[in-house]
Amino acid sequence: MRAALFVTCVNDALYPGTGIAVVRLLERLGVGVDFPKAQSCCGQPQYNTGYRHETEPLVRRTARAFAEHEYVVTPSGSCAAMIREHYPRIGRKAAAEGRGNELAEAAATLAPRVYELTEFLVDVLGVTDVGAYFPHTVTYHPSCHGLRGLGLGDRPRRLLAAVKGLDLVELPGAEECCGFGGTFALKNPDVSTAMGTDKITAAAGTGAQVLCGADNSCLAHLDGLLRRADSPLRTLHLAEILAATEEEPLS
């Protein structure tokens, strides 16, 4: 089986380790990985801030970059939700505004082929034990777009629970938003910080060494608060934990 990796712009520039981890993990599970270089940002920052027209070229670009692939895998619940939920909406609106059906068709053909990483592992590959090894105490924050947008349910937790050596502790108030919210973090910094501070306080209270998530943008916000507070708690993307093995531990 082959799958295309949609690495997302945040991972590409700031968290390449996440993309590398997805490649290693999928290859270990026998999946050949393609990386179409024409890919870019999904357009979520523009769309969610109110710039739908600026988003359209990125919708077109993403659909074209992955036109050939049966499976498109991305290590981000929010980018997956953007493509699955909002691309068709953007396409329909463009058609309604008289700019043709091309965007709507592109969105409709792409949306069902896009999988968030844990969906791909559990639903398509049918695995929960990916042969990972990570001897640490971990707590998991389910990001809103994964949790409510995609309905990932307990997939991430099942994957983590199957990791050898890993002690998974529940995060109180896990389903509450961390306060990142894309440009919300800049437009409403006080509320954003207050929400994030409550989240890292809850995470630190679990006694975990690692706060795990499946969206690097949320983790960037929480990590920024943790480092400013000189907390020993570190953030890690789920993919990096799943990619770690006894032979190749996470550095």
Next chain:
Amino acid sequence: MTGTYLGMPAFPAVPDLPAFPAAAREAVRDEVLRANLRHATHTIRDKRARAVAELADWDRLRAAGKAVKDHTLRHLDRYLLQLEEAVTAAGGTVHWAADADEANRIVTELVRATGEREVVKVKSMATQEIGLNEALEAAGIAAYETDLAELIVQLGHDRPSHILVPAIHRNRAEIRDVFRAEMAGWGRPAPEPLGDDPRELAEAARLHLREKFLRAKVAVSGANFMVAETGTMVVLESEGNGRMCLTLPETLISVVGIEKVVPTFRDLEIFLQTLPRSSTAERMNPYTTMWTGLGPSRGADGDGPTAFHLVLLDNGRTDTLADETGRQALRCIRCSACLNVCPVYERAGGHAYGSVYPGPIGAILSPQLRGTRSAIDASLPYASTLCGACYEVCPVAIDIPEVLVHLRERVAQGGPVTRAGVRVTLRPADGHTAERAAMRAARLLLDHPGALRAGERLLARARRLAPRRLPGAGRAWTDSRELPTVAAQSFRDWWDRERSNPR
């Protein structure tokens, strides 16, 4: 669509209030307020979840409620005319108010015609929306709020901060202080001594209000629902104060938003289940009062008002109805479940929303009813992380995040809207020039992977120079958070080295 460009539509009185982020900053720093809100919202959200889980058919009730509301809104003209006919046939009088001024004028004249100088009020957010109390005061008429929480707000010279619990931002010690200081100025003073036990506080309010109920000849109410086929008004409440207002006075004036109509009596079956469970987490609310005009006795037996007036309020609702995406906000049954689960509301408090409708529903309702011209209304669509918790709990399935993004587009890029029945094109709101330029630059960069890659390399090379604090808009991040560390090489570069040219 007409080609008229309106930067500043002449549409309802626009509040001169600070934008949401500035108002929220105050609230976030108020430790007592944060603790009050956190305690109250978490208690009710947990209870609500249990009450909803009791019903096996919740999802179907939710879908049915949505369907009934959508159907009614699609045929609103027909159902409102049917309602008018039924209310009139039952001995009531129907008045149509296009906006706040007209509604206030109608009510003021109705009260004046009775010769009375005071009214008791219950359950009407619509009257708060239009500023009726202030209009009556200007006409020399005193309006007394009788809902316990609204009484607290009124006595405290305060503003409501929650749809269901307008005084949610107050704790009981604060309420005791308000009662002690203010009750005497409005009527019966607070008993001495007065503690902060909820029972004692409720008794103080009861004694104070009883005097008002027994004296009042005129009442002003709202309604949760209006039934088109029978002309029936429905009020749901917990305290019984509403029933006192609805039955004791001689004249009853109900001010109700036109979106509150449902077609048939049978439709209430859905909402009488979903509203109490969503709002107070009760299986059934303690008091459900229904009245149809003056009833068969026409008030002749002394039970109930002898005159009933219904003021149907538009005030931006028809214009909202014209917007395909935004109109779903009119499905709202004012349960407040979205406020209680909203992490932003929990930190910012209700006052930051600058409207009688706070929280997620307020963030989509106010900028539609009032327009996006003022600083507060242009900022409300951004008062959310789009976490989706509000949509998940909404008993009529309003996709609040969808409407928020839709309204953000209106603020940032402009677009077609209906104002006073006329289709116009709005220009973007002021103050988005820099943001628009940044979004455009980002899109140009992101749409050219070669340029993106060059940018990433530049960023990687300059990564050791990254400042701890950014200037300009970036300060909003670095004031409280560290910046992410830029990686030495991007994923693209790693891929090229490790996978594109296998060694």
